Amino acid sequence: MSVETPQAQAPQSPESPVEQPQPSRWGGALREMMASNATVIVFAIVGALLMAAVLIAAANSEVQRTAGYIFARPSDFFSAVWNSVSSAYSSLFRGAVYDPQANTFARQFKPITETLTAATPLIFAGLGLGVGFRSGIFNIGAQGQVILGAVVSAFFGFAFSLPLGLHLLVAVLGGALAGGLWAGIAGFLKARFGANEVIVTIMLNSIAGFLMSYLLTTQAFMRPGSNNPVSQRVYDTAMFPSLMGDNFRLHWGFILALVAAYGVWWLMERSTLGFKFRAVGFNPDAARTAGIKVERMYLYVMLLAGGLAGMGGVSQTLGTEGVLQEGVAGNIGFDAITVALLGRSKPVGIIGAAILFGALRAGSPLMQTASGTPIDIVQVVQALVVLLIAAPPLVRAIFRLPVPVKENAA
Template identity: 80%
Template sequence: MSVESPDTSAQAPKSDPTPINKPHNPPSRWGTVARDIVSSNASVVVFAVIAALLMAAVLVAAANAEVQRTAGYIFARPTDFFTAVWDSVSGAYWSLFRGSIYDPEAPTFLRQIKPITETLTAATPLIFAGLGLGIGFRSGMFNIGAQGQVILGATISAFIGFTFQLPVGLHLLVAVLGGVLGGAVWAGIAGYLKAQFGANEVIVTIMLNSIAGFLMSYLLTTDLFKREGSNNPISQRIDSDAMFPQFLGSEFRLHLGFVLALVVAWGVWWLLERSTLGFKFRAVGLNADAARTAGIKVNRIYLYVMLVAGGLAGLGGVSQTLGTEGVLQEGVAGSIGFDAITVALLGRSRPMGIVGAAILFGALRAGSPLMQTASNTPVDIVQVVQALVVLLIAAPPLVRAIFRLPAPRKEGAA
C-alpha cells in the first residue's frame, strides 16, 4: 500500500519575488576620500613630509645661482657642483631652522628664543581651524569652509572688541564667545542644508567662503567698522581689555590663545574618544547607513558636526584679531582656512597630530622670511613644500612605492 505524501505546497510560505527597497544613501565621494586619507598609516605621513623636503631641496638647488654656474662645467670639476648643491640646500634649511626654532647667532637670549615663539603664534589659528576640519573628516563630511568660518569669527570678535566697553576679563570672554558663535552659525548653514535637503557640503562651503570674504570687505567700508578718518579698509583698534594677554611682554607676539588651543585640542580628543556624541560622530563617519540602522539620527549629527567644526574654526579667527592683529582688515584670515585642510590631513584628524602638524606649518611660515634673506632662497619654496605634502598625503600608495613601505593589511587578513 502506497502512502501518499502530504501536499505541503499550500502550507509553505511563498517567497515574494519582489525585492524590498531599503533606503540607502551612498557615501559622499569627498567623504570617502577624506576617510581613506585620514586612515592612512602614521609612517606614511612621516615619509610624506620627508619626501616633500627632499623634493623641495632639488628646487632650492636649482634656483641657486652658484649651482647654476658650476653646472656648466660639472664634468670637468664635479666636486664644485656638488659642493654648491650642499651649501645651497644646507644653508636654506639652516636659515629655516634659525627663523623658526632657535637662532644661535642672535646677540641676546631673548632674540635667540624669539623664533620658536613666532612659530607657536603662527600655529595657533591653524590648530583651531585644523581641529574643526578634523572633526568633519572623521564624521564623513568634507568641510572645506574653514576659511569663511575663520573670517566670520574674526569679524564678530573684532566688532565686540572695539564696540563695547566691558569689565576686564568679561570683555575678552564675550568677544571670544561671539567669534565662536559666528563661525558655528556660518558652518551651521551648510550643516542644515545637508541635513534637510541633502546638499553637498563641499559646494555649499565653497560658496560660503566667497560670501564671507565679500561680506567682510563690505563691512570694512561702513561707518560701523571703518576707522574714523581713514579711507583704508581697516577697522578701529580693538580695546586692550578684549585682547589675549601676551606671555613674554610686548616684544613677543605669543599670547594666551596658544594655551587655549592646547586646552581645546584636549577637549576635542575627549569629545571624540570619550563622549557619546563623539561616538555618534565617528559612527556616522564610518558608515552612515549602519549608524542610522542603530538608531542614530544621522541628519541631526550632520548639523551638530558642522556647528562644532565652525565654532572651532571661528576660534582661529578670534586668535588673529584678539591675539596678533588687534584690528580687522583685509587679509586678516590669510590662507588659514585652506592651510588647515593640509594640517588636518597631515595630523590624520587626530587632535595631537593636528597640533604637531600645525606647529610644523607654523615653523615653515615663521622661518621662510629669514630663509629668503639669508640664503637667497625664493619664499615660494615654502608654498611648494606645503603643496607637495598635500599631494603626497593624498596619495598614500605613491609614498609606499617610493619608500617601499608595506601595504596596510585588509580586514580579515591573517
C-alpha cells in the same frame, strides 16, 4: 647470514606541522614601527624636503653658473648645490626654531614662539575640519568661518567697553558663535534638503570674504580719519594676554587651542555624542538603523566645526593683529584642510601638523632674505607633503618601507 637493511624513513605527512623560523622580538617591533602610519608621515616630510632641495638648488644662480662646466670641475657644482640647500634650510631652522646667531638669549628662542603663534589658528581650524571629516562631512568652508570669527570678535573688541576679563570672554564667544552659525547654514541645508556641503561651503567662503570687504568700508568698522580698509583697534581688555612677555607675540590663545584639542579628543573618543558622530561618518545608513538621527548629527557637527574654525579668526584679531583688515584670515582655512588631512583628523596629529606648517610660515621670511631662496618654495614643500601623504604606497615604495601586516580575523 642475515643482513640488516636500514629502515626507510617514512615520508612526512603533509598535515604535519612544519616549524617556521620565528622573527626576533626586536625585529618584529622594528618592522611594526617602520610600517606604521607615523613613519610614513615622517618619511613623507623628509621626501618633500629632498624634492624641494632640488628646486632650491635649481633656482640658485651659483649652481646655474657652475653647471656650465660641471664635467670640467664637478666639485664646484656639488659644492654650490650643498651651500645653497644647506643655507636655505639652516635659515629656515633659524627663523622657525632656534637662532644661535641672535644677540640676546630671548631673541635666540623667539623663533619657536613665532612658530607656535602661527600654529594657533591652524590648530583651531584643523580641529574643526577634523571633526567634520571623521563625521563624514567634507567641510571646506573653514576659510569663511575663520573670516566670520575674525569679523565678529574684532567688532565686539572695539565697539564695546567692558571690564577686563568679561570683554575678552564676550569677544571670544561672539567670534566662535559667528563661525558656528556660518557653518550651521551648510549643516542645516544638508540636513533639511540634502544639499552638498562642498558646494555650499565654497559659496559661503566667497560670501564671507566679500562681506568682510564691505564691512571695512562702513562707518561702523572704519577707523576714524582713515580711508584705508582697516578697522578700529581692539581694546586691550579684549586682547589675549601675552604668554611670555611683551617681547613675544605668543599669547594665551595657544593654550586655549591645546585645551580645545583635548576637548575634541574627549568628545570624539569618550562621549556618546562623539560616538554618534563617528558612527554617522563610518556608515550613515547603519547609524540611522541604530536609531541615530543622522540629519541632526550633520547640523551638530557643522555647528561645532564652524565654532572651532571661528576661533581661528578670533586668535588672529584678539591675539596677534589687534585689528580687522583685508588678509587677516590669510589662507588659514585652506591650510587647515591640509593640516587636518596630514594629522589624520586626530587632535594630536593636527597639533603636530599645525606646528609644522607654523614653522614653515615663521621660517620662510628669513629663508628668503638670508639665502635668497624664493618664498614660494615653502608652498611647494607644503604641496609635496600633501601629495606624499595622500599616496602612502608611493612613500613606502620610495623608501622601501614594509607594508603593515593585517591581522587575520578570529
